Amino acid sequence: MFVVPELDVAASEAARDRQGRLTKPTGALGRLEDLSIWLSGAQGQCPPRAFARVRVVVFAGDHGVARHGVSAYPPEVTAQMVLNFLAGGAGVNVLARTLDASVRVVDISVESDVPGAPTETTRHKIRSSSGRIDLEDALTLDEATRAIAAGAAIADEEIDGGADLLVPGDMGIGNTTPATVLTALLTGSEPHTLVGRGTGIDDTTWVRKAGAVRDACRRGRSYVDDPAALLACVGGADIAAMAGFLAQSAVRRTPVVLDGVVSAAAALVAELLAPGARAWWVAGHRSTEPSQHAALATLGLEPLFDLGLRLGEGTGGLLAVPFLRAAVATLAEMATFDEAGVSDRDS
Amino acid sequence: MFVVPELDVAASEAARDRQGRLTKPTGALGRLEDLSIWLSGAQGQCPPRAFARVRVVVFAGDHGVARHGVSAYPPEVTAQMVLNFLAGGAGVNVLARTLDASVRVVDISVESDVPGAPTETTRHKIRSSSGRIDLEDALTLDEATRAIAAGAAIADEEIDGGADLLVPGDMGIGNTTPATVLTALLTGSEPHTLVGRGTGIDDTTWVRKAGAVRDACRRGRSYVDDPAALLACVGGADIAAMAGFLAQSAVRRTPVVLDGVVSAAAALVAELLAPGARAWWVAGHRSTEPSQHAALATLGLEPLFDLGLRLGEGTGGLLAVPFLRAAVATLAEMATFDEAGVSDRDS
Numbered sequence: 001m002f003v004v005p006e007l008d009v010a011a012s013e014a015a016r017d018r019q020g021r022l023t024k025p026t027g028a029l030g031r032l033e034d035l036s037i038w039l040s041g042a043q044g045q046c047p048p049r050a051f052a053r054v055r056v057v058v059f060a061g062d063h064g065v066a067r068h069g070v071s072a073y074p075p076e077v078t079a080q081m082v083l084n085f086l087a088g089g090a091g092v093n094v095l096a097r098t099l100d101a102s103v104r105v106v107d108i109s110v111e112s113d114v115p116g117a118p119t120e121t122t123r124h125k126i127r128s129s130s131g132r133i134d135l136e137d138a139l140t141l142d143e144a145t146r147a148i149a150a151g152a153a154i155a156d157e158e159i160d161g162g163a164d165l166l167v168p169g170d171m172g173i174g175n176t177t178p179a180t181v182l183t184a185l186l187t188g189s190e191p192h193t194l195v196g197r198g199t200g201i202d203d204t205t206w207v208r209k210a211g212a213v214r215d216a217c218r219r220g221r222s223y224v225d226d227p228a229a230l231l232a233c234v235g236g237a238d239i240a241a242m243a244g245f246l247a248q249s250a251v252r253r254t255p256v257v258l259d260g261v262v263s264a265a266a267a268l269v270a271e272l273l274a275p276g277a278r279a280w281w282v283a284g285h286r287s288t289e290p291s292q293h294a295a296l297a298t299l300g301l302e303p304l305f306d307l308g309l310r311l312g313e314g315t316g317g318l319l320a321v322p323f324l325r326a327a328v329a330t331l332a333e334m335a336t337f338d339e340a341g342v343s344d345r346d347s
Numbered sequence: 348m349f350v351v352p353e354l355d356v357a358a359s360e361a362a363r364d365r366q367g368r369l370t371k372p373t374g375a376l377g378r379l380e381d382l383s384i385w386l387s388g389a390q391g392q393c394p395p396r397a398f399a400r401v402r403v404v405v406f407a408g409d410h411g412v413a414r415h416g417v418s419a420y421p422p423e424v425t426a427q428m429v430l431n432f433l434a435g436g437a438g439v440n441v442l443a444r445t446l447d448a449s450v451r452v453v454d455i456s457v458e459s460d461v462p463g464a465p466t467e468t469t470r471h472k473i474r475s476s477s478g479r480i481d482l483e484d485a486l487t488l489d490e491a492t493r494a495i496a497a498g499a500a501i502a503d504e505e506i507d508g509g510a511d512l513l514v515p516g517d518m519g520i521g522n523t524t525p526a527t528v529l530t531a532l533l534t535g536s537e538p539h540t541l542v543g544r545g546t547g548i549d550d551t552t553w554v555r556k557a558g559a560v561r562d563a564c565r566r567g568r569s570y571v572d573d574p575a576a577l578l579a580c581v582g583g584a585d586i587a588a589m590a591g592f593l594a595q596s597a598v599r600r601t602p603v604v605l606d607g608v609v610s611a612a613a614a615l616v617a618e619l620l621a622p623g624a625r626a627w628w629v630a631g632h633r634s635t636e637p638s639q640h641a642a643l644a645t646l647g648l649e650p651l652f653d654l655g656l657r658l659g660e661g662t663g664g665l666l667a668v669p670f671l672r673a674a675v676a677t678l679a680e681m682a683t684f685d686e687a688g689v690s691d692r693d694s
Binding site: 022023024025026027028029030031032072073074076077080081083084087089090091094095097098099199200288304305306307308309310311315319322323325326329330333334335339340341342343344345 | 369370371372373374375376377378379419420421423424427428430431434436437438441442444445446546547635651652653654655656657658662666669670672673676677680681682686687688689690691692
């Protein structure tokens with residue numbers, strides 16, 4: 001269903017060659033050089049062009065486990081934060097304004113409807129919350145399939161609207177619990193080693209969360225080869241939609257900057273849905289969640305920075321965008337040794 | 348001579364308090380929160396204002412050791428690169444354009460005069476190159492004193508011109524050799540453990556460089572309590588000017604983002620010239636040079652990112668600027684729980 005194209009090897013090779021002729025020691029721009037080579041391959045041209053539209057899509061959804069004491073915040077916060085996103089007051093909104101990007105929030109499975117939300121936010125809603133995954137399925141298989149398709153449709157909408165760099169964001173009280181379950185199952189990790197502090201939970205809450213993760217892992221472990229069934233059993237509609245979004249972005253040759261623990265879990269599922277999709281992604285930041293580290297390691301992605309962020313919303317992905325812009329600009333605009341009349345090391 | 352003021356504790360405390368009321372889990376913005384508190388203290392107001400003028404000053408100078416095989420590039424490259432800076436083709440120029448900053452290059456001690464360079468580049472020139480520090484003094488004591496004063500004057504010029512965030516940059520073939528010597532002496536490290544690959548030297552060149560560092564350390568070790576004499580013995584005019592620039596920026600209450608190995612060495616000297624100045628600095632990136640790691644550890648500064656950069660020019664400092672802008676913007680613009688009607692964890 002998702003057929004992922006390869007990056008353009010010729011454009012990447014041209015970028016690697018050009019890096020060697022710019023007025024700097026070979027390799028002196030470190031990972032910026034790697035990013036420039038990757039982006040040349042993604043865009044199929046060297047040098048790559050500056051991004052025209054950097055877009056964050058925040059997938060909002062509630063989770064049944066949040067009613068059972070796995071978070072520091074009450075579940076009502078999800079809907080309240082959707083309003084905050086729409087009003088432009090959340091962290092990701094502020095960062096997007098500062099970093100010349102824009103934010104779309106989509107209500108995939110928020111428990112209550114969000115009053116006054118525009119159609120672009122509401123039209124892909126799958127259901128009210130997702131099931132309590134330690135005891136019951138998150139979704140029906142049909143809902144999981146529809147959520148994946150909704151995420152893919154959102155990717156199409158954004159790319160058709162001109163987005164050429166995408167950042168997935170998450171908002172949902174309790175969402176690190178299903179993210180940790182999915183990651184434990186898809187990386188073969190001991191579940192309790194991946195359980196983090198989420199929004200900042202205390203020890204008692206951590207024990208409850210670890211128990212929920214353990215129970216959900218038992219429920220989900222027979223579905224690790226079937227991404228839709230896995231999402232139905234122990235995921236959630238918001239994470240399913242994000243996985244579809246990531247898969248379709250790769251199909252559409254659009255690079256993505258991953259964010260934290262939720263997007264890393266969705267990325268593991270997306271790589272199952274769309275093998276090879278990970279070639280189209282870069283990891284923005286290293287979060288404080290051990291589950292994110294495990295997921296990125298399995299995907300072979302090394303984060304670009306670590307500021308100890310644990311906000312979600314796409315903030316850690318968005319903050320990596322200046323590095324990507326710097327990679328594009330240096331490859332495109334720096335003078336070569338010949339152009340500048342600077343002696344190279346061999347002269 | 349340099350009297351460094353303290354940061355504004357009340358403004359920092361106000362920033363810390365406001366961070367706790369923004370619509371996010373406490374601490375979820377990680378080091379961005381620390382940066383916002385620091386910048387509030389530096390500006391003496393909470394929230395801090397957006398930077399009006401971010402300015403990179405590249406200190407260019409040659410070094411006698413470069414004529415004796417410690418670099419992968421010929422010494423002529425320093426003057427050629429000054430022309431490249433003036434033409435806008437170097438890495439730091441491209442990054443500055445991308446990141447809404449500007450670049451000034453100053454010829455402090457380039458071996459040859461740079462044809463056609465403007466007065467703002469040439470008026471603080473101290474001498475042609477600096478002495479070969481493994482065998483002779485880099486500078487006279489008078490030259491060292493004048494170079495420190497020149498750097499302080501450049502800081503005054505920039506701050507009087509409206510700069511409210513400064514990034515020191517370096518350009519000079521061979522300059523990692525004196526930087527490593529200064530750092531070894533001021534951190535009490537074994538010299539050879541700090542010798543890096545600079546612009547990318549091979550093993551034979553590394554051995555020559557390590558020998559020059561060792562010999563210079565023997566020459567300089569009796570001056571570790573006298574920064575001007577130390578710079579005269581084993582520094583260089585460019586590094587002396589950068590040290591004066593860093594010291595005076597602190598005197599003028601202007602925050603600075605340090606760059607790589609040369610600015611870290613200059614910062615160690617500046618902290619001797621102006622005790623307490625380090626409170627006004629943040630470390631931009633972790634470079635590939637072990638000497639930089641030792642200097643930053645002694646200064647108690649933890650870099651904000653590590654992309655494996657080793658270009659100098661201020662590039663690694665400049666690339667941290669989006670993080671500082673993000674820190675300012677999130678503290679200033681994010682909604683509080685009360686404003687957004689979002690439930691806090693205690694409600």
